[in-house]
Amino acid sequence: MNRRTFLIGAGGALVLAGGTTAWRSSVGSMAAYDVRAKRLRAAAGMPPDVRDLIRYATLAPNSHNTQPWRFHVGPGLIDIAADFSRRTPAVDPDDHHLFVSLGCAAENLAISGAAMGWPGEVLIAPDGHGARYAFASGPMKASALHAAITERQSTRAEYDRRPVPVADIVRLEEAAAMPGVHLILLSGRTQIDKVRDLIVAANSAQMADGAFMRELEQWIRFNPRSAMLSGDGLFSAASGNPVLPNALGRIAFQRFFNARSENEKYARQVDSSAGIAVFIGDREDKMHWIRAGRACQRFALTATNLGIKVAFVNQPVEVAHFRHELSGLIGDAGRRRPDIVLRFGYGPTLPFSLRRPLEAVLA
Template sequence: MNQYLPDAYTVRAAIALAVRAPSVHNTQPWEWRFSGRTVELRADARRHLRHTDPDGRDLLVSCGCVLHHFTVAAAALGWAAQIERLPEPGLLARITLVPHDTRDGDIALAAAIPRRRSDRRPFAERPLLVRDEVFLAKSATDHGALLRLLDDAPQLSALTGASLAARELHRADTDYGIELAAWSGRRYAPDGVPAQNAVHATEAPRVRDFADAQLADTAEPDGAALTVLATRGDEPADRLRAGEAASAVLLTATRLNLASCLVTEPLELTSTRALVRDCVLDGKLEPQLVVRVGYLPEGAAPLPATPRRPIGEVVRPFGHGYGVGLPIPAQLRRH
């Protein structure tokens, strides 16, 4: 065996850990291929939510999350990932694996992957430590994004208003409702939002109206810190980078024993996204994600892990056509 080339078992092990990454409605919209030291990541066009995510933002952000998860997993297994982003139409990333001396921090961050959960329950009313705020913000800036903590009433009011408006617009959209119902309230499925992990929608911007939610909400106020993850631009590369930064923030939060959850609904519609950009970020940055971070109430039961597709469904050998013959989404054809 060539010690300078990863074996197939190692690459598949890294991908198996990477696909624990969060994705919009747990669609897991990614496809992996590898040969030797080269690994490629593509979006799976079959899993693009056309009514929830008409411009493909959530699709790219989801793929950015799994890309960062992969680099974390590979580092823990002794391989550094050198990434070429959007090198050709339809290809999100070409990754070259080179030998790497694994450090304690690599292992600690990879160990956070199976522990992380998208927790939509209310968090305890306990402020974040300043030290933790610094760590979370640095994890975003290290990956080309900014994490803005919302700490004043006008910002929080604007985000709440955008979330409520997005919810009402979505409730009036029949196609969106059909799509949401198809991807949530799942039981015994390898993808989608499981009923046992969804909370009855009561408070914006915390909860989306997922179908058949089994977690009862409480009357307790939500003490989560609300943050907006933003980029300076809004091109496909920015959205991919935003996903990588979001992954870093979530894994850092998990290492710090913080609960977390990504929120995208207020950013999926042009009007409500503009409200967040102009009233929360002063029109200077592009909002990509809302991230809730905080502490679970004492005695809160751990959530079960959400299911994942079998690794054989997401890994394909080189030479297979993109998306099994499906067209490349428009937002990827331009790059």
């Protein structure tokens, strides 16, 4: 019996034992979840409000959906600072992903600000500890990337193996151009297979780490009720897994979530992808991590407009001793630290993740 069969069977057993009403009350409603996700991504009112601008910024990707940011609105500016209370020290001990996420949110601000009548520019603090969106005079500038912000998601599913046309690859490269950041795209199967094997090896190392597993379980939301209560975390249905009551979900995670099944899943997902994108900053510091996040977000939004799905496969970045090997595989000869690894291709749309209320992220 495989893991998914167990989870579905366990859920069925609970229904038989306690009845459909008990099951529904314990896991919540997917319909209600979808309504909340849709409301979160609704178009801004007219005239747009600065709160709508920040709402768009919070739709940026972030590790474990922790949403590790705080926004402060001041005269002519919005500051974005790290919320270290929401860091993930096991998977991200040096806060690399946290600052990449700040860059993704800053890029959303810049794109949405220009499209909603709040033009400006992104300024990164000299020490890299945060970013500022400074308003400037200028006309409203419509952007296809703005519309993609509400549609972008990290699609953790198998894709359909179709190649991406060369013209679209060029558009992705152009969109991701950012000073101090380099994008390397891999579409040859030999290269992709080597990166796949590195992802699997790094994933095995992570899953053998008790601290990593405890931290991951802390951020999993096994059902829509839990996801809606917290507004954060990794909702099981968003990665194609069934929903379960919390107690049963924890039992299933601890007993059946293992390296073998996860490695097989990642191998299938990478094999089904059209290519791999790796972002590398010129230097290993917070300023370049924020820049890498901005470049990555522009890539992901452009992919969304092209009907291309993306998903993070950052394991070789997260496990330090695999970074040098990844750098060598992509032709960088181990000179610089890779920042982000994405797989891309054509695939399904899964349930969208939620975000916390704006009051929770406003400083």
